[in-house]
Amino acid sequence: MVTPVLTAAQAHDWIVAFRDVVVANAAELSDLDRQSGDGDFGTNITTVLNAVGGRLDPGEDRVAGHFAVLASGFMNGGGTSGPLFAIWFQGFAEACSTGASAAQLADGAEAGLAGVSRLGGAKPGDKTMVDAMSPAAKALRVAADQLAVPEVALADAAQAARTGATVTASYSARRGRASYVGAAAQGVVDPGALAVALFFESAAGAVR
């Protein structure tokens, strides 16, 4: 039996869809950041993804190649979240090949999460992007172990990431920008976690 894989063309469309949804939600992302940090998150991530969109090559025939473009775009994005997203997407770039099976996506999500945790020092519950990345990685692994197709695995990851992001509203920050404003960020969803949820949700239209 041939393992079903995500194709390079699907990965391309997924990243483009991610950019579009982030652009559409830029104001909300910035507004969340204003309540928990310095308010530039929506602008910064939009700038990065627009640049990435311009550099994606529709002729690229490797999933890994598309994720590498995404990673390098964030590497030059600056701020706190830029390099963390870069290391996260780098995990996907290194785990995927020409295509990406659910198991490879799980490998990538786990490696990316390990990189983010190592660099940023955040743990689940600290009100950061890790709160969405961690459950998404777990969901991908469970789905991969059940031999799910990428489409299903990514839908599970999206649901897990969204739940993880939503719950950050109830946390008080221990890491990152929001930790400096303390109680003022209570009740506010972490914008980095929300971006992770948007990323997995973007797969729904592109991967079928």
Next chain:
Amino acid sequence: MLDVHQFINGADSYEADVLDGFARAHAGLVRWNRAPSYVVRRNPAPDKVALVSGGGSGHEPLHSGFVGDGMLDAAVPGHVFTSPTPEQVIAATKAVAGDAGALLVVKNYTGDLINFRLAAEILDASGVRVRSVVVDDDLATETDGDGDPGRRGTAATLVVEKVCGAAAERGATLDEVADLATRVVARSRSLAVSFSGAQLPGSSIRSFEVPADEVEFGVGIHGERGTARHPLRPVRELVAELTARISGALDLASGHRVVAVVNGLGATPAAELYLAYGELAGCLERAGVRLARGLVGTYVTALDMRGLSVTLTVADEEILALWDDPVRTAALAW
């Protein structure tokens, strides 16, 4: 259209405009690489340990003003109050680091830690020997929690860069310079007070306002609010409180020697800084602490905050000798 009283062309070109002017003003000392943006000394010293620091812009003259003989080899400025990217740090470090390696001096902020850590990993993987030291001197954000962000990095950065720059110039190894940096950081504490927050380039809003009869204690260098607001008192009493808290944190006792820095946050007149220094000297004298060396001026700023910080470093013979070594930079020279 501009609608705030700032001498700028606009917020978008602010950092580049500042660096362009800075590089022109000090063309004999530094060279500015526009993209990726970093400042290096004009006369390279490839045989010694390179000192590289950086962080968000808005703290001028830190760090670019400390590039030159006897201090930094490279400074990496990010956007205002925003960490530089790993790409900038890597390019700057590669431009100045030779076989002796490079020490990265990082202020304790989440963004700076992440970007410099990632840069250090990539530099290491590409064969450049690097070590990093994190400066965390600001008592205002000291907490008991293990995973908390902890004390911010503020004006002690200047002391670290001066002392370690001198050690590198004398030919110390990377490990020696890094260990010295760690020692200076461990012996340095700062605390700041302000009458106002900071106004970002192009913004008409101040990060906070303080009523005329009050003063904000424990402010940061990014326009962060303080930890407490006190009724306004004469500077003698304000400095006495700052000194007492720093002395307590450092376990200062009679007979100790210190290097003291009274630093303006951007909009405080030099006269008031000297006034505060005089009060600090009096406080230390009464406690039997020897004020071995002192520095007064506007060095580590938060754009235009009308505040000041006091930094004390417990000194020994080695630190004092290195402090006295010649330095020739845009902002510090003797």
